[in-house]
Amino acid sequence: MTPDREKLHLKACSQGDLTYSDPRTGYPVFTALALERRGDCCGCGCRHCPYGHQEVTPDERAMLHRDPWIEGDLPKGPVDLLFWSGGKDSYLTLRALEREAARPTVLLTTFDGRSEQVAHQEVLVQEIRHQRKRLGCAQVLVPLFPGTGYMDRVLLGIQTLQFRTPVARLVFGDLHLDHVRTWREDAFSACSDIASIPIHLPLWGVPxxxxxxxxxxxxxxxxxxxxxxxxxxxxxxxxxxxxxxxxxxxxxxxxxxxxxxxxxxxxxxxxxx
Structure with a gap:
Protein backbone atom coordinates (compact mmCIF):
# COMPACT_ATOMS: atom_id res chain seq x y z
CA MET A 1 0.00 0.00 0.00
CA THR A 2 1.31 3.45 -0.88
CA PRO A 3 1.97 6.06 1.82
CA ASP A 4 -0.71 8.29 0.23
CA ARG A 5 -3.33 5.60 0.70
CA GLU A 6 -2.25 5.04 4.28
CA LYS A 7 -2.50 8.75 5.05
CA LEU A 8 -5.91 9.01 3.40
CA HIS A 9 -7.15 6.04 5.38
CA LEU A 10 -5.83 7.35 8.71
CA LYS A 11 -7.34 10.77 8.02
CA ALA A 12 -10.69 9.20 7.17
CA CYS A 13 -10.63 7.10 10.34
CA SER A 14 -9.67 10.07 12.51
CA GLN A 15 -12.71 11.90 11.10
CA GLY A 16 -14.99 8.93 11.69
CA ASP A 17 -15.53 8.38 7.96
CA LEU A 18 -16.65 4.98 6.70
CA THR A 19 -15.12 5.37 3.21
CA TYR A 20 -12.53 7.38 1.30
CA SER A 21 -11.79 7.70 -2.42
CA ASP A 22 -8.87 5.73 -3.82
CA PRO A 23 -6.47 8.35 -5.25
CA ARG A 24 -5.66 6.20 -8.30
CA THR A 25 -9.05 4.82 -9.31
CA GLY A 26 -11.48 7.17 -7.59
CA TYR A 27 -13.42 4.18 -6.27
CA PRO A 28 -14.76 4.32 -2.70
CA VAL A 29 -12.85 2.18 -0.19
CA PHE A 30 -14.24 1.00 3.14
CA THR A 31 -12.24 2.15 6.15
CA ALA A 32 -11.41 -0.07 9.10
CA LEU A 33 -14.15 1.73 11.03
CA ALA A 34 -16.74 0.60 8.50
CA LEU A 35 -15.46 -2.97 8.42
CA GLU A 36 -15.44 -3.17 12.23
CA ARG A 37 -19.23 -3.00 12.10
CA ARG A 38 -19.28 -6.53 10.67
CA GLY A 39 -17.89 -7.89 13.91
CA ASP A 40 -15.48 -10.31 12.22
CA CYS A 41 -13.42 -10.90 9.07
CA CYS A 42 -15.51 -11.66 5.97
CA GLY A 43 -12.68 -13.53 4.24
CA CYS A 44 -12.74 -11.34 1.13
CA GLY A 45 -9.32 -9.74 1.60
CA CYS A 46 -10.61 -6.20 2.23
CA ARG A 47 -7.85 -3.60 2.01
CA HIS A 48 -8.29 -2.28 5.55
CA CYS A 49 -9.52 -5.40 7.34
CA PRO A 50 -9.43 -4.63 11.09
CA TYR A 51 -9.25 -8.35 11.93
CA GLY A 52 -5.90 -9.22 10.35
CA HIS A 53 -7.60 -11.11 7.49
CA GLN A 54 -8.01 -14.07 9.82
CA GLU A 55 -10.69 -15.70 7.63
CA VAL A 56 -8.55 -15.45 4.49
CA THR A 57 -6.66 -18.65 3.65
CA PRO A 58 -3.04 -18.66 4.92
CA ASP A 59 -1.62 -18.73 1.38
CA GLU A 60 -3.75 -15.79 0.27
CA ARG A 61 -3.12 -13.92 3.51
CA ALA A 62 0.63 -14.19 2.99
CA MET A 63 0.25 -12.31 -0.30
CA LEU A 64 -1.70 -9.39 1.18
CA HIS A 65 -0.06 -6.16 2.33
CA ARG A 66 -2.01 -6.04 5.57
CA ASP A 67 -2.66 -3.03 7.74
CA PRO A 68 -1.87 -3.14 11.45
CA TRP A 69 -4.89 -4.19 13.49
CA ILE A 70 -6.00 -4.28 17.10
CA GLU A 71 -7.20 -7.27 19.08
CA GLY A 72 -8.85 -7.16 22.49
CA ASP A 73 -10.91 -4.50 24.22
CA LEU A 74 -9.22 -1.12 24.40
CA PRO A 75 -9.30 0.61 27.79
CA LYS A 76 -10.64 4.13 28.08
CA GLY A 77 -8.27 7.06 28.38
CA PRO A 78 -4.51 7.29 27.77
CA VAL A 79 -2.52 4.06 27.62
CA ASP A 80 1.09 2.96 27.83
CA LEU A 81 2.12 1.18 24.62
CA LEU A 82 4.49 -1.70 25.40
CA PHE A 83 6.55 -3.13 22.54
CA TRP A 84 5.97 -6.84 23.13
CA SER A 85 8.05 -9.68 21.67
CA GLY A 86 6.64 -12.39 23.92
CA GLY A 87 9.90 -12.99 25.78
CA LYS A 88 10.99 -12.68 29.39
CA ASP A 89 12.10 -9.04 29.15
CA SER A 90 8.75 -7.98 27.69
CA TYR A 91 6.93 -9.82 30.44
CA LEU A 92 9.07 -8.36 33.22
CA THR A 93 8.46 -4.91 31.75
CA LEU A 94 4.72 -5.51 31.88
CA ARG A 95 5.02 -6.51 35.54
CA ALA A 96 6.95 -3.32 36.24
CA LEU A 97 4.20 -1.27 34.58
CA GLU A 98 1.58 -3.07 36.65
CA ARG A 99 3.46 -2.12 39.80
CA GLU A 100 3.60 1.50 38.65
CA ALA A 101 -0.17 1.38 38.11
CA ALA A 102 0.01 4.65 36.17
CA ARG A 103 -2.46 3.68 33.42
CA PRO A 104 -3.60 0.66 31.36
CA THR A 105 -1.13 -1.06 29.03
CA VAL A 106 -1.63 -2.01 25.39
CA LEU A 107 0.85 -4.33 23.66
CA LEU A 108 2.41 -3.76 20.22
CA THR A 109 3.99 -6.65 18.33
CA THR A 110 5.74 -6.57 14.96
CA PHE A 111 6.10 -9.73 12.89
CA ASP A 112 6.96 -10.87 9.39
CA GLY A 113 3.80 -10.52 7.32
CA ARG A 114 4.72 -13.42 5.04
CA SER A 115 5.95 -16.09 7.49
CA GLU A 116 3.98 -14.71 10.48
CA GLN A 117 7.06 -15.19 12.65
CA VAL A 118 8.24 -12.72 15.27
CA ALA A 119 11.82 -11.76 14.45
CA HIS A 120 14.58 -12.90 16.83
CA GLN A 121 12.16 -14.80 19.07
CA GLU A 122 11.45 -17.12 16.12
CA VAL A 123 7.93 -17.88 17.32
CA LEU A 124 4.70 -17.61 15.35
CA VAL A 125 2.57 -14.55 15.99
CA GLN A 126 -0.26 -16.93 16.86
CA GLU A 127 1.64 -17.75 20.07
CA ILE A 128 1.96 -14.02 20.83
CA ARG A 129 -1.77 -13.58 20.28
CA HIS A 130 -2.40 -16.44 22.71
CA GLN A 131 -0.26 -14.63 25.29
CA ARG A 132 -2.36 -11.51 24.83
CA LYS A 133 -5.54 -13.44 25.53
CA ARG A 134 -4.08 -14.89 28.73
CA LEU A 135 -2.95 -11.45 29.86
CA GLY A 136 -6.36 -9.94 29.13
CA CYS A 137 -5.13 -6.78 27.44
CA ALA A 138 -5.42 -5.24 23.99
CA GLN A 139 -2.72 -5.62 21.35
CA VAL A 140 -1.67 -3.83 18.17
CA LEU A 141 -0.34 -6.31 15.60
CA VAL A 142 1.95 -4.83 12.95
CA PRO A 143 2.92 -7.01 9.97
CA LEU A 144 6.22 -6.10 8.29
CA PHE A 145 6.85 -6.54 4.57
CA PRO A 146 9.84 -6.37 2.22
CA GLY A 147 10.29 -2.91 0.76
CA THR A 148 8.62 -1.10 3.65
CA GLY A 149 10.61 0.55 6.42
CA TYR A 150 10.36 -0.75 9.96
CA MET A 151 9.71 2.69 11.44
CA ASP A 152 7.08 3.48 8.80
CA ARG A 153 5.13 0.37 9.76
CA VAL A 154 5.55 0.94 13.49
CA LEU A 155 4.34 4.52 13.06
CA LEU A 156 1.28 3.24 11.20
CA GLY A 157 0.60 0.82 14.04
CA ILE A 158 0.84 3.57 16.64
CA GLN A 159 -1.42 5.83 14.60
CA THR A 160 -3.93 3.00 14.21
CA LEU A 161 -4.15 2.98 18.00
CA GLN A 162 -4.07 6.76 18.39
CA PHE A 163 -7.29 7.43 16.52
CA ARG A 164 -8.99 5.21 19.10
CA THR A 165 -7.21 6.23 22.31
CA PRO A 166 -4.32 8.53 23.32
CA VAL A 167 -0.85 7.02 23.84
CA ALA A 168 0.91 8.40 26.92
CA ARG A 169 4.25 6.55 26.71
CA LEU A 170 6.16 4.19 24.42
CA VAL A 171 7.54 1.43 26.63
CA PHE A 172 10.45 -0.92 25.90
CA GLY A 173 12.11 -3.75 27.83
CA ASP A 174 15.71 -2.64 27.27
CA LEU A 175 18.06 -3.50 30.12
CA HIS A 176 21.37 -1.68 29.69
CA LEU A 177 22.61 -1.34 26.09
CA ASP A 178 23.27 2.36 25.50
CA HIS A 179 23.43 2.07 21.71
CA VAL A 180 19.98 0.47 21.57
CA ARG A 181 18.52 3.16 23.80
CA THR A 182 20.12 5.89 21.70
CA TRP A 183 18.77 4.36 18.49
CA ARG A 184 15.24 4.23 19.89
CA GLU A 185 15.35 7.80 21.12
CA ASP A 186 16.72 9.08 17.81
CA ALA A 187 14.39 7.00 15.61
CA PHE A 188 11.18 7.86 17.43
CA SER A 189 12.01 11.53 17.96
CA ALA A 190 12.58 11.79 14.20
CA CYS A 191 8.92 10.87 13.58
CA SER A 192 7.14 14.20 13.95
CA ASP A 193 3.74 12.57 14.49
CA ILE A 194 4.89 10.79 17.66
CA ALA A 195 8.00 12.75 18.70
CA SER A 196 6.16 14.21 21.69
CA ILE A 197 5.40 10.78 23.18
CA PRO A 198 8.05 10.00 25.83
CA ILE A 199 9.98 6.72 25.87
CA HIS A 200 9.90 4.76 29.12
CA LEU A 201 12.36 1.97 30.06
CA PRO A 202 11.18 0.50 33.39
CA LEU A 203 13.90 -2.18 33.54
CA TRP A 204 16.83 0.07 32.66
CA GLY A 205 19.71 -0.60 35.03
CA VAL A 206 17.73 -2.97 37.26
CA PRO A 207 20.12 -5.63 38.67
Whole structure:
Protein backbone atom coordinates (compact mmCIF):
# COMPACT_ATOMS: atom_id res chain seq x y z
CA MET A 1 0.00 0.00 0.00
CA THR A 2 1.31 3.45 -0.88
CA PRO A 3 1.97 6.06 1.82
CA ASP A 4 -0.71 8.29 0.23
CA ARG A 5 -3.33 5.60 0.70
CA GLU A 6 -2.25 5.04 4.28
CA LYS A 7 -2.50 8.75 5.05
CA LEU A 8 -5.91 9.01 3.40
CA HIS A 9 -7.15 6.04 5.38
CA LEU A 10 -5.83 7.35 8.71
CA LYS A 11 -7.34 10.77 8.02
CA ALA A 12 -10.69 9.20 7.17
CA CYS A 13 -10.63 7.10 10.34
CA SER A 14 -9.67 10.07 12.51
CA GLN A 15 -12.71 11.90 11.10
CA GLY A 16 -14.99 8.93 11.69
CA ASP A 17 -15.53 8.38 7.96
CA LEU A 18 -16.65 4.98 6.70
CA THR A 19 -15.12 5.37 3.21
CA TYR A 20 -12.53 7.38 1.30
CA SER A 21 -11.79 7.70 -2.42
CA ASP A 22 -8.87 5.73 -3.82
CA PRO A 23 -6.47 8.35 -5.25
CA ARG A 24 -5.66 6.20 -8.30
CA THR A 25 -9.05 4.82 -9.31
CA GLY A 26 -11.48 7.17 -7.59
CA TYR A 27 -13.42 4.18 -6.27
CA PRO A 28 -14.76 4.32 -2.70
CA VAL A 29 -12.85 2.18 -0.19
CA PHE A 30 -14.24 1.00 3.14
CA THR A 31 -12.24 2.15 6.15
CA ALA A 32 -11.41 -0.07 9.10
CA LEU A 33 -14.15 1.73 11.03
CA ALA A 34 -16.74 0.60 8.50
CA LEU A 35 -15.46 -2.97 8.42
CA GLU A 36 -15.44 -3.17 12.23
CA ARG A 37 -19.23 -3.00 12.10
CA ARG A 38 -19.28 -6.53 10.67
CA GLY A 39 -17.89 -7.89 13.91
CA ASP A 40 -15.48 -10.31 12.22
CA CYS A 41 -13.42 -10.90 9.07
CA CYS A 42 -15.51 -11.66 5.97
CA GLY A 43 -12.68 -13.53 4.24
CA CYS A 44 -12.74 -11.34 1.13
CA GLY A 45 -9.32 -9.74 1.60
CA CYS A 46 -10.61 -6.20 2.23
CA ARG A 47 -7.85 -3.60 2.01
CA HIS A 48 -8.29 -2.28 5.55
CA CYS A 49 -9.52 -5.40 7.34
CA PRO A 50 -9.43 -4.63 11.09
CA TYR A 51 -9.25 -8.35 11.93
CA GLY A 52 -5.90 -9.22 10.35
CA HIS A 53 -7.60 -11.11 7.49
CA GLN A 54 -8.01 -14.07 9.82
CA GLU A 55 -10.69 -15.70 7.63
CA VAL A 56 -8.55 -15.45 4.49
CA THR A 57 -6.66 -18.65 3.65
CA PRO A 58 -3.04 -18.66 4.92
CA ASP A 59 -1.62 -18.73 1.38
CA GLU A 60 -3.75 -15.79 0.27
CA ARG A 61 -3.12 -13.92 3.51
CA ALA A 62 0.63 -14.19 2.99
CA MET A 63 0.25 -12.31 -0.30
CA LEU A 64 -1.70 -9.39 1.18
CA HIS A 65 -0.06 -6.16 2.33
CA ARG A 66 -2.01 -6.04 5.57
CA ASP A 67 -2.66 -3.03 7.74
CA PRO A 68 -1.87 -3.14 11.45
CA TRP A 69 -4.89 -4.19 13.49
CA ILE A 70 -6.00 -4.28 17.10
CA GLU A 71 -7.20 -7.27 19.08
CA GLY A 72 -8.85 -7.16 22.49
CA ASP A 73 -10.91 -4.50 24.22
CA LEU A 74 -9.22 -1.12 24.40
CA PRO A 75 -9.30 0.61 27.79
CA LYS A 76 -10.64 4.13 28.08
CA GLY A 77 -8.27 7.06 28.38
CA PRO A 78 -4.51 7.29 27.77
CA VAL A 79 -2.52 4.06 27.62
CA ASP A 80 1.09 2.96 27.83
CA LEU A 81 2.12 1.18 24.62
CA LEU A 82 4.49 -1.70 25.40
CA PHE A 83 6.55 -3.13 22.54
CA TRP A 84 5.97 -6.84 23.13
CA SER A 85 8.05 -9.68 21.67
CA GLY A 86 6.64 -12.39 23.92
CA GLY A 87 9.90 -12.99 25.78
CA LYS A 88 10.99 -12.68 29.39
CA ASP A 89 12.10 -9.04 29.15
CA SER A 90 8.75 -7.98 27.69
CA TYR A 91 6.93 -9.82 30.44
CA LEU A 92 9.07 -8.36 33.22
CA THR A 93 8.46 -4.91 31.75
CA LEU A 94 4.72 -5.51 31.88
CA ARG A 95 5.02 -6.51 35.54
CA ALA A 96 6.95 -3.32 36.24
CA LEU A 97 4.20 -1.27 34.58
CA GLU A 98 1.58 -3.07 36.65
CA ARG A 99 3.46 -2.12 39.80
CA GLU A 100 3.60 1.50 38.65
CA ALA A 101 -0.17 1.38 38.11
CA ALA A 102 0.01 4.65 36.17
CA ARG A 103 -2.46 3.68 33.42
CA PRO A 104 -3.60 0.66 31.36
CA THR A 105 -1.13 -1.06 29.03
CA VAL A 106 -1.63 -2.01 25.39
CA LEU A 107 0.85 -4.33 23.66
CA LEU A 108 2.41 -3.76 20.22
CA THR A 109 3.99 -6.65 18.33
CA THR A 110 5.74 -6.57 14.96
CA PHE A 111 6.10 -9.73 12.89
CA ASP A 112 6.96 -10.87 9.39
CA GLY A 113 3.80 -10.52 7.32
CA ARG A 114 4.72 -13.42 5.04
CA SER A 115 5.95 -16.09 7.49
CA GLU A 116 3.98 -14.71 10.48
CA GLN A 117 7.06 -15.19 12.65
CA VAL A 118 8.24 -12.72 15.27
CA ALA A 119 11.82 -11.76 14.45
CA HIS A 120 14.58 -12.90 16.83
CA GLN A 121 12.16 -14.80 19.07
CA GLU A 122 11.45 -17.12 16.12
CA VAL A 123 7.93 -17.88 17.32
CA LEU A 124 4.70 -17.61 15.35
CA VAL A 125 2.57 -14.55 15.99
CA GLN A 126 -0.26 -16.93 16.86
CA GLU A 127 1.64 -17.75 20.07
CA ILE A 128 1.96 -14.02 20.83
CA ARG A 129 -1.77 -13.58 20.28
CA HIS A 130 -2.40 -16.44 22.71
CA GLN A 131 -0.26 -14.63 25.29
CA ARG A 132 -2.36 -11.51 24.83
CA LYS A 133 -5.54 -13.44 25.53
CA ARG A 134 -4.08 -14.89 28.73
CA LEU A 135 -2.95 -11.45 29.86
CA GLY A 136 -6.36 -9.94 29.13
CA CYS A 137 -5.13 -6.78 27.44
CA ALA A 138 -5.42 -5.24 23.99
CA GLN A 139 -2.72 -5.62 21.35
CA VAL A 140 -1.67 -3.83 18.17
CA LEU A 141 -0.34 -6.31 15.60
CA VAL A 142 1.95 -4.83 12.95
CA PRO A 143 2.92 -7.01 9.97
CA LEU A 144 6.22 -6.10 8.29
CA PHE A 145 6.85 -6.54 4.57
CA PRO A 146 9.84 -6.37 2.22
CA GLY A 147 10.29 -2.91 0.76
CA THR A 148 8.62 -1.10 3.65
CA GLY A 149 10.61 0.55 6.42
CA TYR A 150 10.36 -0.75 9.96
CA MET A 151 9.71 2.69 11.44
CA ASP A 152 7.08 3.48 8.80
CA ARG A 153 5.13 0.37 9.76
CA VAL A 154 5.55 0.94 13.49
CA LEU A 155 4.34 4.52 13.06
CA LEU A 156 1.28 3.24 11.20
CA GLY A 157 0.60 0.82 14.04
CA ILE A 158 0.84 3.57 16.64
CA GLN A 159 -1.42 5.83 14.60
CA THR A 160 -3.93 3.00 14.21
CA LEU A 161 -4.15 2.98 18.00
CA GLN A 162 -4.07 6.76 18.39
CA PHE A 163 -7.29 7.43 16.52
CA ARG A 164 -8.99 5.21 19.10
CA THR A 165 -7.21 6.23 22.31
CA PRO A 166 -4.32 8.53 23.32
CA VAL A 167 -0.85 7.02 23.84
CA ALA A 168 0.91 8.40 26.92
CA ARG A 169 4.25 6.55 26.71
CA LEU A 170 6.16 4.19 24.42
CA VAL A 171 7.54 1.43 26.63
CA PHE A 172 10.45 -0.92 25.90
CA GLY A 173 12.11 -3.75 27.83
CA ASP A 174 15.71 -2.64 27.27
CA LEU A 175 18.06 -3.50 30.12
CA HIS A 176 21.37 -1.68 29.69
CA LEU A 177 22.61 -1.34 26.09
CA ASP A 178 23.27 2.36 25.50
CA HIS A 179 23.43 2.07 21.71
CA VAL A 180 19.98 0.47 21.57
CA ARG A 181 18.52 3.16 23.80
CA THR A 182 20.12 5.89 21.70
CA TRP A 183 18.77 4.36 18.49
CA ARG A 184 15.24 4.23 19.89
CA GLU A 185 15.35 7.80 21.12
CA ASP A 186 16.72 9.08 17.81
CA ALA A 187 14.39 7.00 15.61
CA PHE A 188 11.18 7.86 17.43
CA SER A 189 12.01 11.53 17.96
CA ALA A 190 12.58 11.79 14.20
CA CYS A 191 8.92 10.87 13.58
CA SER A 192 7.14 14.20 13.95
CA ASP A 193 3.74 12.57 14.49
CA ILE A 194 4.89 10.79 17.66
CA ALA A 195 8.00 12.75 18.70
CA SER A 196 6.16 14.21 21.69
CA ILE A 197 5.40 10.78 23.18
CA PRO A 198 8.05 10.00 25.83
CA ILE A 199 9.98 6.72 25.87
CA HIS A 200 9.90 4.76 29.12
CA LEU A 201 12.36 1.97 30.06
CA PRO A 202 11.18 0.50 33.39
CA LEU A 203 13.90 -2.18 33.54
CA TRP A 204 16.83 0.07 32.66
CA GLY A 205 19.71 -0.60 35.03
CA VAL A 206 17.73 -2.97 37.26
CA PRO A 207 20.12 -5.63 38.67
CA UNK A 208 19.74 -9.06 37.10
CA UNK A 209 19.27 -10.67 40.51
CA UNK A 210 16.20 -8.51 41.05
CA UNK A 211 14.84 -9.42 37.62
CA UNK A 212 15.43 -13.12 38.25
CA UNK A 213 13.62 -12.95 41.57
CA UNK A 214 10.68 -11.24 39.88
CA UNK A 215 10.54 -13.87 37.13
CA UNK A 216 10.71 -16.71 39.64
CA UNK A 217 7.74 -15.27 41.53
CA UNK A 218 5.63 -14.86 38.39
CA UNK A 219 2.94 -17.30 37.11
CA UNK A 220 4.98 -17.97 33.96
CA UNK A 221 8.16 -19.66 32.86
CA UNK A 222 10.44 -18.65 30.02
CA UNK A 223 11.91 -21.08 27.52
CA UNK A 224 14.69 -20.50 25.03
CA UNK A 225 13.10 -19.90 21.63
CA UNK A 226 16.21 -19.14 19.57
CA UNK A 227 19.99 -19.35 20.00
CA UNK A 228 22.09 -17.02 17.85
CA UNK A 229 25.51 -17.31 19.49
CA UNK A 230 27.59 -20.37 18.52
CA UNK A 231 29.22 -20.71 21.92
CA UNK A 232 25.79 -20.63 23.57
CA UNK A 233 24.53 -23.28 21.18
CA UNK A 234 27.08 -25.68 22.67
CA UNK A 235 25.45 -25.56 26.09
CA UNK A 236 21.81 -24.47 25.65
CA UNK A 237 19.09 -25.44 23.20
CA UNK A 238 15.71 -24.23 22.02
CA UNK A 239 13.15 -25.40 24.56
CA UNK A 240 15.43 -25.13 27.59
CA UNK A 241 13.97 -23.36 30.59
CA UNK A 242 15.51 -19.97 31.30
CA UNK A 243 16.55 -20.19 34.94
CA UNK A 244 19.58 -20.03 37.20
CA UNK A 245 20.79 -23.43 36.03
CA UNK A 246 20.82 -22.24 32.41
CA UNK A 247 22.63 -19.05 33.38
CA UNK A 248 25.28 -21.11 35.17
CA UNK A 249 25.95 -23.03 31.93
CA UNK A 250 26.54 -19.94 29.80
CA UNK A 251 30.09 -19.39 28.52
CA UNK A 252 32.17 -16.56 29.93
CA UNK A 253 31.37 -13.21 28.35
CA UNK A 254 27.77 -14.09 27.49
CA UNK A 255 25.16 -11.74 28.93
CA UNK A 256 23.08 -13.63 31.49
CA UNK A 257 19.84 -12.33 29.97
CA UNK A 258 21.02 -12.59 26.36
CA UNK A 259 20.82 -8.82 26.05
CA UNK A 260 23.33 -8.80 23.18
CA UNK A 261 21.12 -11.14 21.15
CA UNK A 262 22.97 -14.32 22.13
CA UNK A 263 19.66 -16.11 22.76
CA UNK A 264 15.98 -15.28 22.97
CA UNK A 265 13.03 -16.54 24.96
CA UNK A 266 9.28 -16.95 24.94
CA UNK A 267 7.08 -17.07 28.02
CA UNK A 268 4.49 -19.72 28.73
CA UNK A 269 1.87 -19.61 31.44
CA UNK A 270 1.96 -22.07 34.31
CA UNK A 271 -1.20 -24.10 35.00
CA UNK A 272 -3.58 -22.38 37.38
CA UNK A 273 -3.69 -23.96 40.82
Missing amino acids: YEELLNDLESAPVQARVSAVADESCAQVISVGDLFNRDLIARLPNGIDEFGENGEFHSCIEFLPKT
